[in-house]
Amino acid sequence: MKYSIFSLARAALSGHKNWKPTWRDAAPKDRYDVIIIGGGGHGLATAWFLASEFGIRNVAVLEKGWIGSGNAGRNTTIIRSNYGLPGNTGFYELSMKLWEKMEQDLNYNAMVSQRGVLNLYHSDAQRDAFARRGNTMRINGIDAELLDQAALRKMLPFLNFDHARFPVQGGLLQRRGGTARHDAVVWGYAHAASELGVDIIQNCEVTGFTRDANGTVTGVETSRGKIGAGKVGMAVAGSSSRVAAMAGLRLPIESHVLQAFVSEAIKPLIPGVMTFGAGHFYVSQSDKGGLVFGGDIDGYNSYAQRGNLPVMEDVCEGGMALIPMIGRVRLLRQWGGIMDMSMDGSPIIDKSPVDGLYINAGWCYGGFKATPGSGFVFAHLLARDESHKEAALFRLDRFQRGAMIDEKGQGAQPNLH
Amino acid sequence: MSNSAIPSSTIPMEGSSVAEFSWEVRSPLDRALVAGPYGAQGDAGVALTEIRNFDLVQVMARRGKASEMAQAAQARFGVAAPETPKSIGTSDATLIWSGPDQFFVLSKGGKHSIEALAPGFAGSASLSDQSHARALISISGMKARTMLAKLSSIDLHPDVFGVGAAAATSMDHTSVTLWRGQDRGGQAVFNLLVFATFAESLWHTVLDSAAEYGVTISHSEEL
Amino acid sequence: MRIVCPFCGERELGEFTYLGDAKPQRPAADAGEEAVYDYVYLRDNIAGVMNEHWYHGAGCRAWLKVTRNTLTHEISAVEPAAGAGAAKVGA
Ligand SMILES: Cc1cc2nc3c(=O)[nH]c(=O)nc-3n(C[C@H](O)[C@H](O)[C@H](O)COP(=O)(O)OP(=O)(O)OC[C@H]3O[C@@H](n4cnc5c(N)ncnc54)[C@H](O)[C@@H]3O)c2cc1C
Numbered sequence: 056m057k058y059s060i061f062s063l064a065r066a067a068l069s070g071h072k073n074w075k076p077t078w079r080d081a082a083p084k085d086r087y088d089v090i091i092i093g094g095g096g097h098g099l100a101t102a103w104f105l106a107s108e109f110g111i112r113n114v115a116v117l118e119k120g121w122i123g124s125g126n127a128g129r130n131t132t133i134i135r136s137n138y139g140l141p142g143n144t145g146f147y148e149l150s151m152k153l154w155e156k157m158e159q160d161l162n163y164n165a166m167v168s169q170r171g172v173l174n175l176y177h178s179d180a181q182r183d184a185f186a187r188r189g190n191t192m193r194i195n196g197i198d199a200e201l202l203d204q205a206a207l208r209k210m211l212p213f214l215n216f217d218h219a220r221f222p223v224q225g226g227l228l229q230r231r232g233g234t235a236r237h238d239a240v241v242w243g244y245a246h247a248a249s250e251l252g253v254d255i256i257q258n259c260e261v262t263g264f265t266r267d268a269n270g271t272v273t274g275v276e277t278s279r280g281k282i283g284a285g286k287v288g289m290a291v292a293g294s295s296s297r298v299a300a301m302a303g304l305r306l307p308i309e310s311h312v313l314q315a316f317v318s319e320a321i322k323p324l325i326p327g328v329m330t331f332g333a334g335h336f337y338v339s340q341s342d343k344g345g346l347v348f349g350g351d352i353d354g355y356n357s358y359a360q361r362g363n364l365p366v367m368e369d370v371c372e373g374g375m376a377l378i379p380m381i382g383r384v385r386l387l388r389q390w391g392g393i394m395d396m397s398m399d400g401s402p403i404i405d406k407s408p409v410d411g412l413y414i415n416a417g418w419c420y421g422g423f424k425a426t427p428g429s430g431f432v433f434a435h436l437l438a439r440d441e442s443h444k445e446a447a448l449f450r451l452d453r454f455q456r457g458a459m460i461d462e463k464g465q466g467a468q469p470n471l472h
Numbered sequence: 473m474s475n476s477a478i479p480s481s482t483i484p485m486e487g488s489s490v491a492e493f494s495w496e497v498r499s500p501l502d503r504a505l506v507a508g509p510y511g512a513q514g515d516a517g518v519a520l521t522e523i524r525n526f527d528l529v530q531v532m533a534r535r536g537k538a539s540e541m542a543q544a545a546q547a548r549f550g551v552a553a554p555e556t557p558k559s560i561g562t563s564d565a566t567l568i569w570s571g572p573d574q575f576f577v578l579s580k581g582g583k584h585s586i587e588a589l590a591p592g593f594a595g596s597a598s599l600s601d602q603s604h605a606r607a608l609i610s611i612s613g614m615k616a617r618t619m620l621a622k623l624s625s626i627d628l629h630p631d632v633f634g635v636g637a638a639a640a641t642s643m644d645h646t647s648v649t650l651w652r653g654q655d656r657g658g659q660a661v662f663n664l665l666v667f668a669t670f671a672e673s674l675w676h677t678v679l680d681s682a683a684e685y686g687v688t689i690s691h692s693e694e695l
Numbered sequence: 696m697r698i699v700c701p702f703c704g705e706r707e708l709g710e711f712t713y714l715g716d717a718k719p720q721r722p723a724a725d726a727g728e729e730a731v732y733d734y735v736y737l738r739d740n741i742a743g744v745m746n747e748h749w750y751h752g753a754g755c756r757a758w759l760k761v762t763r764n765t766l767t768h769e770i771s772a773v774e775p776a777a778g779a780g781a782a783k784v785g786a
């Protein structure tokens with residue numbers, strides 16, 4: 056179905072009771088040209104780009120639960136392209152450009168809102184690091200502004216500028232950054248992909264791979280039977296190691312839990328996205344008025360999709376240090392998702408050592424912003440069997456070659472990225 | 473050790489010498505502690521007393537020498553050193569568990585200073601002088617337990633944390649050694665050892681937590 | 696999640712820091728690059744019961760070996776890691 060002012064008016068006449076599901080809930084066929092495992096944002100975007108850009112429409116997305124039940128529906132919805140290292144800078148900007156035209160491409164309102172992402176700095180050293188990152192962005196044609204304290208005092212008078220330990224000195228602002236409605240992104244890609252003939256198959260868990268005598272992957276075993284495939288791409292985020300293990304692969308990835316929090320709704324307070332640079336705390340305000348915020352991952356391996364209290368305390372302490380008045384706001388909800396933490400904090404989009412199996416993984420806590428870019432370059436890889444130039448450094452063997460993309464310089468300790 | 477200025481030795485360097493300077497021994501809470509009442513008025517619910525000028529030595533068994541260390545402790549103090557989280561009082565020292573195969577010796581007046589202890593533990597344990605590395609805060613009063621409950625995740629109920637109980641734990645993200653001393657005036661006494669450089673920060677946290685009950689603040693040289 | 700330290704008793708999670716899977720063993724100096732790559736970068740990333748190293752840094756400062764289910768956070772065993780309470784080793 057095509058959405059327009061007319062379809063809205065028509066549906067209004069029947070009290071909005073006759074809206075059809077926005078995508079087809081398909082049953083598995085015997086065989087597809089490409090199977091994507093994982094119905095999160097990345098899997099669905101990949102399927103849509105395969106169909107729309109690369110002309111491959113005999114595609115299925117297999118999702119073990121319901122689409123968007125993983126991190127796609129659990130994140131804090133921040134989108135930005137303010138990365139400093141080769142590999143990341145260009146890729147995230149490609150993704151940002153795709154965000155900017157996504158709603159038109161998909162004919163779906165994903166509530167993409169370029170309200171700005173501001174990283175605060177609290178020391179001279181941090182300002183220098185941010186200036187460097189900002190310059191890197193500008194050299195690459197990405198917008199970035201370094202703001203001083205006076206500018207911030209006008210913009211955000213409620214910040215704790217004179218905090219004794221962590222004075223707010225200024226910030227690096229990317230105005231084109233912002234937020235998008237995460238569920239709508241999932242539904243939008245599902246809607247558009249389904250329109251082009253992609254089968255979206257829910258409650259279909261991949262439990263193994265079928266392989267021929269050479270070891271080449273020929274399809275998958277699922278909770279709904281065997282399904283044949285020309286190629287199989289996995290985009291299962293926190294479950295990457297589990298799915299890769301079915302093909303006998305070990306990955307440079309650990310799965311960790313990240314929590315997020317939403318407060319009760321309050322009047323408009325926070326204009327964009329803001330991050331505290333002296334601890335780990337980031338916040339934006341949803342259109343409903345709730346403060347959406349988060350901080351560090353819990354720091355231990357977990358597949359439990361829920362976290363523990365020390366990090367909750369830590370996040371709230373970070374929030375209080377930056378915006379003391381939010382101490383009065385009540386917390387409404389809190390949840391967790393499983394992060395595929397790679398060993399250098401950057402993603403892997405590559406052929407796997409097993410023929411016919413392609414990997415899209417290692418998104419850590421920052422893969423939502425990558426959704427359109429990841430879908431596009433993964434579709435490129437699946438369709439052409441070669442990396443897109445903006446994803447050429449996201450290779451699986453980079454750890455062996457010493458070609459890490461370690462934005463934070465933390466080394467192979469995933470709980471520190 | 474006295475409070476007087478201690479001249480440092482003159483260090484010869486390439487024929488000349490660096491300037492003679494002196495250190496004054498001061499409590500880490502010297503600046504932050506203001507004796508007198510604090511917080512809510514009326515009868516104070518919490519008494520905070522900083523204990524100054526103590527000798528504190530950490531004794532850690534060498535690899536494979538735990539039983540030799542225990543024998544040396546028995547010989548020195550006439551009691552067995554704690555092997556589980558607790559504190560043991562002798563006539564002139566308190567032995568406080570600080571981790572597996574290690575404990576603190578808290579005393580005054582130099583009798584159990586590191587120099588005095590060293591010969592007895594030679595070969596069985598490594599000693600390190602912590603006298604000036606920690607601050608010691610003694611907490612008592614009707615509301616002491618209630619106040620500490622805000623800061624500590626340890627169950628301080630008298631049935632669980634009786635006289636002599638000890639814990640290596642954290643308060644407000646700061647490592648502390650906490651133990652319950654002899655009751656005084658029918659009231660529980662909680663002792664807190666904290667790293668000198670964190671003492672001021674923890675002190676403010678304790679004050680914030682205690683303010684609503686009313687506080688009397690003092691310092692003392694009595695253990 | 697609370698961890699029962701064999702030395703200190705039951706403590707809140709905030710007192711501990713995490714190292715990770717206790718299985719990887721540092722390869723011998725002459726084991727070659729593949730072995731080092733495997734040790735430093737590759738993980739079993741177990742979904743289920745895993746042996747892990749935790750450090751009771753804000754407590755007794757002992758390294759612990761914790762058996763924990765990564766699917767449920769249930770902890771089934773905690774023991775001193777090799778070398779914890781150094782004096783015990785070789786005693
Ligand atoms: C609390 C939180 C906050 C975050 N905040 C941000 C943010 O502000 N900005 C940002 O850029 N990123 C953020 N992220 C990260 C981002 O959400 C993820 O990196 C991204 O969503 C991962 O890609 P995905 O959408 O494809 O993953 P998912 O939605 O997790 O998709 C993977 C899917 O695979 C399915 N699956 C797994 N195993 C199988 C199997 N065997 N068979 C079939 N299906 C399977 C799962 O059910 C799941 O639906 C956040 C994450 C969390 C948890």
Ligand SMILES: [Zn+2]
Nearest residue numbers: 700703751755
């Ligand atoms: Zn312990």
